[in-house]
Amino acid sequence: MMQFVWAFLVGGAICVIGQLMFDVAKLTPGHTMSLLVVAGAVADGLGLYDPLVEFAGAGASVPITSFGNSLVHGALSELERDGIMGVVTGIFEVTSGGISAAIIFSFLAALVFKPKG
């Protein structure tokens, strides 16, 4: 049960950081998301993101920062296995599921639905 509470608190906190970047720093959504992804990637590079996922579960793995985290994860695990080329080949190893799902579902949606509002 505590997992749900931590997921709520940590996930909410990351969204508040995003909101502050919108409202206080007056960044566009594109800039905000890019910065958050890079922040997630750097956090994983320093080994800080895994403990956060361990602790907050979906609170850390659902926000977009985890996308940067998974990119670095893929790059580093193939770096260890295949050497320097692994950095390039491994980047999408972990995230390919999410990106493919988003592309496929969005394409199918575009076939079926008309834009609303």
Place this chain on the structure above:
Amino acid sequence: MANQQMKKTTQVQRKYQALAKGKEPPRPIVLNCIRAFVAGGAICVLGQGIMEAMVHWFDMEQDKASDPTVAILIFISVLLTSFGVYDKIAQWAGAGAAVPVTGFANSLCSSALEHRSEGLVLGVGGNMFKLAGSVIVFGVVAAFFIGILHHILGGGAH
């Protein structure tokens, strides 16, 4: 860019801009943050619920369960976007709807739908990553440099 634009404006235009800035309604920052917190937290709790369900019913390990969880969240987000519901949620929740992975799916799907009328290849295919592309570009470039740094500094994977 902004400075270059400023140079082209006349005295009157600059005066107007200063006036308009004063009349702009202030953004309700605290309220926006509370909304973002509640909505973002709720989406993460939903994700946690899906993850626990995966672990419980499909005998998945905790870290393996996060991939199908993300896929399910993306599916839900695409459906809500297609029915025009997600944009309404986003209007209320601000970053609370944009920062979770559902916001990423929303930006893909809404770009795809918006440009549907320009055809499948040039419209849907060409514009799907119009908004989400920068996230992928900067994520990949950052991951590349972090990987190179790890290689140079000799840190292993974790």
